[in-house]
Amino acid sequence: MHGAGNDFIVLNGIEQDLSDITRDQWKSMAHRQFGIGADQILLVEKATRPDADFRYRIFNADGGEVEQCGNGSRCFVRFVLDQGLSSKNPLRVEVAHAVLTLNAKIDGQVEVNMGAPIFEPALIPFNPEGLASLQEFHEMLYALALNAPAQHDDWVGVLSMGNPHAVQVVADVDSAPVLEEGPAIESHPAFPNRVNAGYMQVINRNEIKLRVFERGAGETLACGTGACAAVVSGIRRALLDSPVTVHTRGGDLHIAWDGVIDDVAQPVMMTGPATTVFEGELEI
Numbered sequence: 001m002h003g004a005g006n007d008f009i010v011l012n013g014i015e016q017d018l019s020d021i022t023r024d025q026w027k028s029m030a031h032r033q034f035g036i037g038a039d040q041i042l043l044v045e046k047a048t049r050p051d052a053d054f055r056y057r058i059f060n061a062d063g064g065e066v067e068q069c070g071n072g073s074r075c076f077v078r079f080v081l082d083q084g085l086s087s088k089n090p091l092r093v094e095v096a097h098a099v100l101t102l103n104a105k106i107d108g109q110v111e112v113n114m115g116a117p118i119f120e121p122a123l124i125p126f127n128p129e130g131l132a133s134l135q136e137f138h139e140m141l142y143a144l145a146l147n148a149p150a151q152h153d154d155w156v157g158v159l160s161m162g163n164p165h166a167v168q169v170v171a172d173v174d175s176a177p178v179l180e181e182g183p184a185i186e187s188h189p190a191f192p193n194r195v196n197a198g199y200m201q202v203i204n205r206n207e208i209k210l211r212v213f214e215r216g217a218g219e220t221l222a223c224g225t226g227a228c229a230a231v232v233s234g235i236r237r238a239l240l241d242s243p244v245t246v247h248t249r250g251g252d253l254h255i256a257w258d259g260v261i262d263d264v265a266q267p268v269m270m271t272g273p274a275t276t277v278f279e280g281e282l283e284i
Contacts, residue, residue: 001078023063040069044079068097073112097162119160140158163196165233
């Protein structure tokens, strides 16, 4: 399946036991030459908590398990409904640290309540000690100082959408050094669990272009949590107004966020496509 070009292997872990699959086996499945090929692998399982209908786990192309995947959540709900695993809509789905509400629409789009963004450094997790910083409206920006002194546009806003993101504004996303800088940002020592590196070009107050270098996967054609993080950061920097259309290389996502009300961050709503490409069987 894919969500705006961000592609996934989606596995039914309810009707078969996949608990013994190793990291190397996940990595082999995701390999584009020797396996099926995917940015991430999604494993559908029974819920472990009473307020959820299902649980899903996410494995990156490097075989490592991660907390959250926005495009994957849309594919998840489409898979569950199309496979007849549930007829409920909307669905409540358990991920690593939260329960998401997913609503499949009749036009083929899926709306996801992605939960509230997290700004507390320790919870992202992010250690800003020793980094230069400045405040732009409501957003604190940091200079990661990779190989050269950061220019103003190289400063990043840092937040979590269930997974960590570092978002910077660039003049032209097509010429941004995503592949050159992305690996260094991903593994920067300020992020103990690594980080997704987002490059955002503001077109107008309701429209951006976005590229994301995802931890454990490299640059993908779209990143749902990255789109949410970019819009939140842009709104906090007073560059954007909700709702925002996010143009990725794989398609468009639509993000809405009401900001922080009475000191409480509001949930981010994401709408986008979820498409099945093919079904098959794999022997392990």
